[in-house]
Amino acid sequence: MSSIHITARCPIRTTLELVGGKWKLLILFQLFNGPLRLTGLKKSIPDISEKMLIQELKTLADSELVSRKNFGEVPPRVEYTLTEKGKAAMPLIEAMRDFALRYERKME
Amino acid sequence: MSSIHITARCPIRTTLELVGGKWKLLILFQLFNGPLRLTGLKKSIPDISEKMLIQELKTLADSELVSRKNFGEVPPRVEYTLTEKGKAAMPLIEAMRDFALRYERKME
DNA sequence: CTGCATCCTTCACGATACTG
DNA sequence: CAGTATCGTGAAGGATGCAG
Numbered sequence A, B: 001m002s003s004i005h006i007t008a009r010c011p012i013r014t015t016l017e018l019v020g021g022k023w024k025l026l027i028l029f030q031l032f033n034g035p036l037r038l039t040g041l042k043k044s045i046p047d048i049s050e051k052m053l054i055q056e057l058k059t060l061a062d063s064e065l066v067s068r069k070n071f072g073e074v075p076p077r078v079e080y081t082l083t084e085k086g087k088a089a090m091p092l093i094e095a096m097r098d099f100a101l102r103y104e105r106k107m108e
Numbered sequence C: 001c002t003g004c005a006t007c008c009t010t011c012a013c014g015a016t017a018c019t020g
Numbered sequence D: 001c002a003g004t005a006t007c008g009t010g011a012a013g014g015a016t017g018c019a020g
Helices: A011-019 A024-031 A038-044 A050-062 A090-105 B011-019 B024-031 B038-044 B050-062 B090-105
Strands: A066-070 A078-082 B066-070 B078-082
Touching: A011 A024, A011 B024, A011 B090, A024 A038, A024 A050, A024 A066, A024 A078, A024 A090, A024 B011, A038 A050, A038 A078, A050 A066, A090 B011, A090 B090, B011 B024, B024 B038, B024 B050, B024 B066, B024 B078, B024 B090, B038 B050, B038 B078, B050 B066
Parallel strands: none
Antiparallel strands: A066 A078, B066 B078
């Protein structure tokens, strides 16, 4: 564990680049319950703007954490699914939840 | 686990507010090895600016993840230590490391 | 429905100089 | 050594309108 060194490219920074920011982890978390379309995601994360949602989905797809499937129908139908790499974020999200809960518990 | 709902105050967002951003987790991680002074931290995170370091330490202290001890000496001597709440971030950092390593492994 | 383009605001972050 | 003050920049995020 002490084998992590703070350099230009350490695991912590890699993860921050992949899922850092305000939205990516929330999006990934929503997709754990199964594939969702843009509208479904928008509903489950009410306060994200459409622009940010599409933008983040694109970067998540670029880093292969999410896959985008276009059904080529009319009206358009596009489905977003977690990839294997994306599913690997589950323990991370659990750790975040545990941290927050423990933090709030100790606030008393 | 599916008990996390994306609301204004969900655990994920709480954690993002506490340790989100570019530097806080890196600082916490450095303090796992023991207390450090400002200069020591600066050396272990070479590319952080002095301003950001002090600023982040202050918010970490405000949220009680880090404690600041001023020895009141001359020249100044101030030591930063992880609190119990701060130590609770360890599993989070480990999860981030695991995620990054697994991600890179699957890149081959 | 999905997505792009634009314009705009905010703020995280950074560079530098200065103080006790 | 530790910290403050100031100024500046770029990126992140947001609002809105338009298009296939």
